[in-house]
Amino acid sequence: MFDDWTSRAQLCDDLHEMVRIAMVGKYTGLSDAYLSVIKALLHASVFCHRKLVVDWVPASDLEDPAAKETPDAYRAAWKLLEGADGILVPGGFGDRGVQGKILAAKYARENNVPFLGICLGMQIAVIEFARSVMNLHDANSTEFDPETRNPCIIFMPEGSKTHMGGTMRLGSRRTYFHVKNCKSAKLYDSVNYVDERHRHRYEVNPDMVPKLESAGLSFVGKDESGRRMEILELPTHPFFVGVQFHPEYKSRPGKPSALFLGLIKASCGLLDASLQIPVPLRQGNITSNGKHITSNGRSIVTNGNGIMSNVGDITSNGNGITGNGIMSNGNGISSNGGDITSNGNGITGNDDIMSNGNGISSNGNPKQKPYANGSTKNRLNGTYHPNGNGVHV
Numbered sequence: 001m002f003d004d005w006t007s008r009a010q011l012c013d014d015l016h017e018m019v020r021i022a023m024v025g026k027y028t029g030l031s032d033a034y035l036s037v038i039k040a041l042l043h044a045s046v047f048c049h050r051k052l053v054v055d056w057v058p059a060s061d062l063e064d065p066a067a068k069e070t071p072d073a074y075r076a077a078w079k080l081l082e083g084a085d086g087i088l089v090p091g092g093f094g095d096r097g098v099q100g101k102i103l104a105a106k107y108a109r110e111n112n113v114p115f116l117g118i119c120l121g122m123q124i125a126v127i128e129f130a131r132s133v134m135n136l137h138d139a140n141s142t143e144f145d146p147e148t149r150n151p152c153i154i155f156m157p158e159g160s161k162t163h164m165g166g167t168m169r170l171g172s173r174r175t176y177f178h179v180k181n182c183k184s185a186k187l188y189d190s191v192n193y194v195d196e197r198h199r200h201r202y203e204v205n206p207d208m209v210p211k212l213e214s215a216g217l218s219f220v221g222k223d224e225s226g227r228r229m230e231i232l233e234l235p236t237h238p239f240f241v242g243v244q245f246h247p248e249y250k251s252r253p254g255k256p257s258a259l260f261l262g263l264i265k266a267s268c269g270l271l272d273a274s275l276q277i278p279v280p281l282r283q284g285n286i287t288s289n290g291k292h293i294t295s296n297g298r299s300i301v302t303n304g305n306g307i308m309s310n311v312g313d314i315t316s317n318g319n320g321i322t323g324n325g326i327m328s329n330g331n332g333i334s335s336n337g338g339d340i341t342s343n344g345n346g347i348t349g350n351d352d353i354m355s356n357g358n359g360i361s362s363n364g365n366p367k368q369k370p371y372a373n374g375s376t377k378n379r380l381n382g383t384y385h386p387n388g389n390g391v392h393v
């Protein structure tokens with residue numbers, strides 16, 4: 001035990017490779033206000049053998065009026081944000097700096113910068129998404145605009161507006177993963193649920209969830225009722241996670257919080273490897289002449305929507321679709337148009353055929369059985385949809 005601490009202390013002293021996290025908050029002059037968040041960032045950074053640099057970004061300095069009123073502060077704030085490897089928007093109350101936090105979330109979303117939003121930070125991410133992606137320009141939390149026509153964050157029905165303190169939703173509550181293959185679930189070691197601590201009065205408006213989800217935001221963790229959103233992710237982003245709870249409270253030296261670890265790993269470019277998401281292969285020929293997607297290279301790897309064709313066939317006239325594994329972390333291999341056809345050796349993987357998404361599906365007519373010489377069975381986490389002539393392993 002003592003040895004662990006000594007070696008960790010030595011490790012901290014020796015770290016030199018940096019990871020820069022922009023903390024976009026209200027009390028940036030009072031770093032103790034966010035002490036547990038800073039400690040959680042530190043635990044995760046040391047675990048990744050990186051020296052943590054926290055860049056404090058006062059949220060209101062990012063806002064448009066600051067460009068005129070305090071131009072130096074405005075430029076400095078944006079420079080810090082743009083120089084960060086990852087962005088964190090922590091919890092908070094009241095509307096000062098909210099617009100700046102929304103701008104920070106927008107910057108992270110649009111520029112693929114790793115983002116973790118905690119409590120208010122998650123609510124901010126929802127408001128930003130509703131405004132920018134769904135074009136609901138007055139979308140807001142009723143905490144900041146009780147009259148908004150698009151209340152995407154609302155007061156929790158069981159709360160009390162007149163009695164503060166113990167009337168908040170406080171303490172440890174359970175979150176169930178509704179999407180098993182999301183990054184957060186994997187970071188939590190693919191458990192079915194997690195218990196994390198809470199401290200809030202407002203929540204994502206459950207009536208707006210279907211619209212938010214169809215626009216691309218994924219609520220991967222919910223409470224036991226399924227009506228209270230606990231974790232959101234943007235599946236198309238390298239790491240964009242919002243949590244209604246406070247994961248920092250359960251982080252410890254040597255045992256960092258899973259989501260802080262996710263943020264730091266993503267900020268260091270280490271997340272994909274640790275989640276076994278293959279980096280898209282840029283060698284070999286992945287070509288599309290409009291109708292076909294063909295690869296004469298080693299493998300077709302995708303982290304997005306799988307290998308999809310909505311128009312023509314997915315065809316191989318050589319050795320089938322072969323390589324060092326056919327992997328998809330998105331929607332699997334699907335064809336809504338033509339067949340998934342191989343005139344050669346079928347769909348073959350020498351390592352694994354893996355799908356973490358919706359499996360391998362075809363609504364057409366898959367003509368060959370896919371097979372693998374590797375560990376297919378262990379890796380098929382998705383669902384098989386043999387709607388055509390059947391796809392079996």
Ligand SMILES: NC(=O)CC[C@H](N)C(=O)O
Pocket residue numbers: 090091092093094118119120121143199200201202203
């Ligand atoms: N802890 C927080 O970040 C609280 C967020 C928000 N003000 C709420 O009450 O729901």
